[in-house]
Amino acid sequence: MSQARPTEAGGSIDARENPGTDSTFTVQPGGAPEDAEAGTRTTLLSARQAGTEGPSPGSLPEVDPSRYSITGELARGGIGRILRARDLRLDRPVAIKEMLAPARGTEPRFVAEALVTARLQHPAIVPVYEAGRWPGGEPFYSMKLVSGRSLADVISERKTLKxxxxxxxHVLAVAEAMAYAHSERIIHRDLKPANVLVGNFGETVVIDWGLAKDLSRDHGAESSEAPPPAAPAVDGGLTRVGTVMGTPAYMPPEQAEGQPVDERADVYALGAILYHLLAGTRPYEGKTSEQVLQRVVGGPPPPLSERQKHIPEDLLAIVTKAMARAPPGATPPRASWRRICGASRRDRSSGPTTTPGWSCCAASSGATGPR
Structure with missing residues (x-):
């Protein structure tokens, strides 16, 4: 049984100093850190800068810290931490995500994460209650405190396909959340089991929107804030041409190559999450994150049917279509999640689905492709 401790938070932070969690770090070619869980951590490969976008960090109002009673620290990383707290005005528990040492390269990303997450109102997306900065200037935001565990931890405990x-x-709930986010022109770009919380009372919550992108602000080119410091713990820009941002084991090849991505990147990641659930292991493995990136670019993962016997045919078809690859220079052929699910039902040669309830994704989960 997994010994991972329960998660109580509404989001995640850089966790270089907490190696038991998925974290965000910088990987330079030839210098990727050795890691037993290579390919599962959010990765940035720095490249050239191009333009700017995103909210102004100074737009957050100052907040009196006496409004909150801090009761403990849930997680800490190189530049930030998540605190367990109580909102004294409304007398309710909250999680507070705050920066410890604001920097030119990291603060804009943090503020963008807070504001994008606050925009998204869906049962499977953690709600943001307040965003501001403390009197010392450090930005923070408060959000719902979700008691539970990551989907990655839960999957690791389930030893059989059944x-x-x-x-x-839980995967369906993530697909529904992404359908909503895509309708708002927001893409996540870092979907993975570690960024899905399974609550103690049946909740499924998509967290960590730190790499999210508002496609309505994209005018045809990837853009960024100032380049990150030489050795930051988190991604220091917003989006840069040629930059690899995301988690290697779950990202599509075009994202691994540093190309601009759209909703299809999230559709691929949903397929990769489903692959992990069905196989009991990640689509790609490797000793370093850079090695995993190379394998993602180099070709498709091992066929699911070879890793796990007796997977229902409709689920095999969904994974295959969601993770479809394009020939060099061509557009990825992935359709919306709804179309993929609907096609898998039509393609079955006989009998009803062997996974009751899953086929409802064709009607209820419409994570979209590009418009």
Whole structure:
């Protein structure tokens, strides 16, 4: 059984100093850190800068810290931490995510994460209650305190296919959340089981929107804030041409190559999450994140049917279509999640689906492709 401790938070932070969690770090070619969980941590490969976008960090109002009673620290990283707190005005528990040492390269990303997450109002997306900065200038935001565990931890405990199939509703909930986000022209760009919280009371919550992108602000070119410091713990820009941002084991090849991405990147990641659930292992493995990136670019993962026997045909078809690759220079052929699910039902040669409830994704989960 996994010994991972329960998660109680509404988001995640850089965790270089907490190696038991997925974290964001900088990887330079030839210098990727050795890691037993290579490919599961959010990765940035720095490249050239191009333009700027995003909210002004100075737009957040100053907040009196006496409004909150801090009761403990849930997680800490190189530049930030998540605190357990109580909102004294409304008398309710909250999670507070704050920066410890604001920097030119990291603060704009943090503020963008807070504001993008606050825009998204969906049962499977953690709600933001307040965003501001403390009197000392450090930005923070408060959000719902979700008690539970990551989907990655839950999957690791389920040793049989039958046990893991019971987790399908959580993947459906993620697909529904992404359908909503895509309708708002927001893409996540870092979907993975570690960024999905499974609550103690049945909740499924997509967290960590730190790499999210508002496509309505994209005018045809990837853009960024100032380049990150030489050795930051988190991604220091917004989006840069040629920059690899995301988690290697779950990102599509075009994202691994540093190309601009759209909603199809999230569709691929949903397929990769489903692959992990069905196989009991990540689509790609490697000793370093850079090695995983090379494998993602080099070709598709091992066929699911070879890693796990007796997977229902409709689920195999969904994963294959969601993770479809394009020939060099061509557009990825992935359709919307709804179309993929609908096609898998039409393609079945006989009988009803062997996974009751999953086929409803064709009607209820419409994570979209590009418009």
């Amino acid at each position: 046990e893991r199939l019971a987790l399908l509703p």
